Amino acid sequence: MQVIATAGHVDHGKSTLVRALTGMEPDRWAEERRRGMTIDLGFAWTTLRSGERIAFVDVPGHERFVTNMLAGVGSCPAVMFVVAADEGWQAQSAEHLAALEVLGVRHGLVVITRADLANPERALKEARGHLEGTGLAGIGGVVVSGRTRQGLPELEDALARLAATLPEPDTGGAVRLWIDRVFTVTGAGTIVTGTLTRGTLRVGDELDAGGQRIRVRALQTLGEKAEQVSATARVAVNLRGVGRDDLSRGMALVTPDAWMPTQVIDVRLDSGMNHRGDAVLHIGSAAVPVRLRVLGADTVRLTLSHSLPLRTGDRGLLRDPGRREIVAGLRVLDVRPVALRRRGAAAARAVALGEVDLPDSAALLRWHGLLTGGELTAMGCPPGGSPVAGDWYADPGHWSSLGRRLTDHVARRPPLDPGITVDAAAQLLGLPDRRLAEALVVPPLVIDAGRILPAGGSLPPAIAKAVAELTADLTEHPFNAPTAERLDELGLTGKALAAALRSGVVTSIGKNVVLLPDALDRAADTLSRLPSPFTVSDARAALATSRRVALPLLECLDARGITRRTDNDLRVCRPRD
Numbered sequence: 001m002q003v004i005a006t007a008g009h010v011d012h013g014k015s016t017l018v019r020a021l022t023g024m025e026p027d028r029w030a031e032e033r034r035r036g037m038t039i040d041l042g043f044a045w046t047t048l049r050s051g052e053r054i055a056f057v058d059v060p061g062h063e064r065f066v067t068n069m070l071a072g073v074g075s076c077p078a079v080m081f082v083v084a085a086d087e088g089w090q091a092q093s094a095e096h097l098a099a100l101e102v103l104g105v106r107h108g109l110v111v112i113t114r115a116d117l118a119n120p121e122r123a124l125k126e127a128r129g130h131l132e133g134t135g136l137a138g139i140g141g142v143v144v145s146g147r148t149r150q151g152l153p154e155l156e157d158a159l160a161r162l163a164a165t166l167p168e169p170d171t172g173g174a175v176r177l178w179i180d181r182v183f184t185v186t187g188a189g190t191i192v193t194g195t196l197t198r199g200t201l202r203v204g205d206e207l208d209a210g211g212q213r214i215r216v217r218a219l220q221t222l223g224e225k226a227e228q229v230s231a232t233a234r235v236a237v238n239l240r241g242v243g244r245d246d247l248s249r250g251m252a253l254v255t256p257d258a259w260m261p262t263q264v265i266d267v268r269l270d271s272g273m274n275h276r277g278d279a280v281l282h283i284g285s286a287a288v289p290v291r292l293r294v295l296g297a298d299t300v301r302l303t304l305s306h307s308l309p310l311r312t313g314d315r316g317l318l319r320d321p322g323r324r325e326i327v328a329g330l331r332v333l334d335v336r337p338v339a340l341r342r343r344g345a346a347a348a349r350a351v352a353l354g355e356v357d358l359p360d361s362a363a364l365l366r367w368h369g370l371l372t373g374g375e376l377t378a379m380g381c382p383p384g385g386s387p388v389a390g391d392w393y394a395d396p397g398h399w400s401s402l403g404r405r406l407t408d409h410v411a412r413r414p415p416l417d418p419g420i421t422v423d424a425a426a427q428l429l430g431l432p433d434r435r436l437a438e439a440l441v442v443p444p445l446v447i448d449a450g451r452i453l454p455a456g457g458s459l460p461p462a463i464a465k466a467v468a469e470l471t472a473d474l475t476e477h478p479f480n481a482p483t484a485e486r487l488d489e490l491g492l493t494g495k496a497l498a499a500a501l502r503s504g505v506v507t508s509i510g511k512n513v514v515l516l517p518d519a520l521d522r523a524a525d526t527l528s529r530l531p532s533p534f535t536v537s538d539a540r541a542a543l544a545t546s547r548r549v550a551l552p553l554l555e556c557l558d559a560r561g562i563t564r565r566t567d568n569d570l571r572v573c574r575p576r577d
Helices: 014-022 030-035 063-073 091-102 120-131 152-165 345-354 361-368 373-379 396-412 422-428 434-439 461-476 484-490 494-503 519-527 536-543 547-559
Strands: 002-007 042-047 053-058 078-084 108-113 140-143 176-178 181-185 189-196 200-202 206-209 212-221 224-226 228-230 233-240 252-254 260-269 279-283 286-294 299-310 315-320 325-334 370-372 392-394 445-448 451-454 507-510 513-515 563-565 571-573
Touching (some): 014 078, 260 373, 392 396, 422 434, 461 484
Parallel strands (some): 002 053, 002 078, 108 140
Antiparallel strands (some): 042 053, 181 189, 206 212, 260 325, 370 392, 507 513
């Protein structure tokens, strides 16, 4: 299926043309039929001779209903631009063209109606002249009469050719269905309609509507029930878990957690803008009042009156509701921009935004420093490369800066300082996840017992001298651990002893039992030569040490699985590989 919107001046025959093509009445309200003009959005569909199914979104042409018109064309990939032969190009023709241009609609047909009332060639030439220089320049043209049905076969053929040129939609992507109509049906409940431009909807799917989780009870497309509907399609969705008054035009049904609702966005304008007051942002079927903060010549920060699920690259337009004119078209650049707090921040932000035409994941990371892969995807730019930790991605320059800050901080700490914890490092650097702090610990840093320290950091001279004396004491009798008095004499107590232990030049196997780092390996080698099983006294004698040392040493060997206790407080050595 393809979905095509109508466009054109009021009373130029848009609804008549849709009615002639489909045999359906697109005007839903009695007032519309009484007044002979479309006020709200109308919908109709047909199957062409080629087999292609076409759905039409018939929009109002009167300037008082431009908001309704924008809600209709905002989600459509193509347009059928209608100009009456007897009236030619008119004011709303120009406004509709301006809207289509800034919304990025690049596929369509120009259709000259009422060919039975005036020479259509002049109107066709005039329309082509206005389309020249726009994204719709060069589109096909057809001359018809809805009353006499002149040209309708040719129009069907042109519509089939147009449908064949439309880009393939992303049927596997996350769903965002802009709601253009909400109503209830007795026995069914709440129903919404919209144009599905990406993804696939299935019965039973869970969706998010303004932060509320709801489920798809049933689906219908072109009047037929369906278990699933894929883009591009007109779809009616019967919802469970939500009331009619909870939804409205301009809201969107989205795949949960796949979009980033936002109230502040940075955008690039398609042209310069003199407007400085408030405006209305039209995007999808939404019309949201916004406050403007000019950043640069073509960049603006918009603060929305309520949040919308937007992504980088979304197109929209700003309209002045007072003067009833389009202020500018826009492209969304960032849906989670950083706050502008310092003097000159707005100008700097404009420069940063000006460095790219349309941001990719690298640009978003350059602006934000750190983002998860889920956040990047929800913002519209799936990540490239590898994460730095977990699902976290980092701008290379920002990541290097964080590493230097952490290294400098650790290097400035006093020699006997026990180091900074991983959690404290994360807080110091403003990191949202402690895993990021852990990932930043690379040489010359290490993590020891949950603290970040210099790798192989040199000890202060006084401590190094004390360790050298202790090493000399233990060289000949490696298991003759110094007494508390000897440690105090050497100055290896408190922070000094802790620093020596952290550096790995000594090890502690119990309170005030300090040995050289290889003591356990040497003890295991000595004990393996004893007849098994052996007693604590046998071990003490073999190691030439005291019971004060032998007991904690054997407990350490037990914990490592090198020795094993048997009955009667005896031990055996496990076989060694």
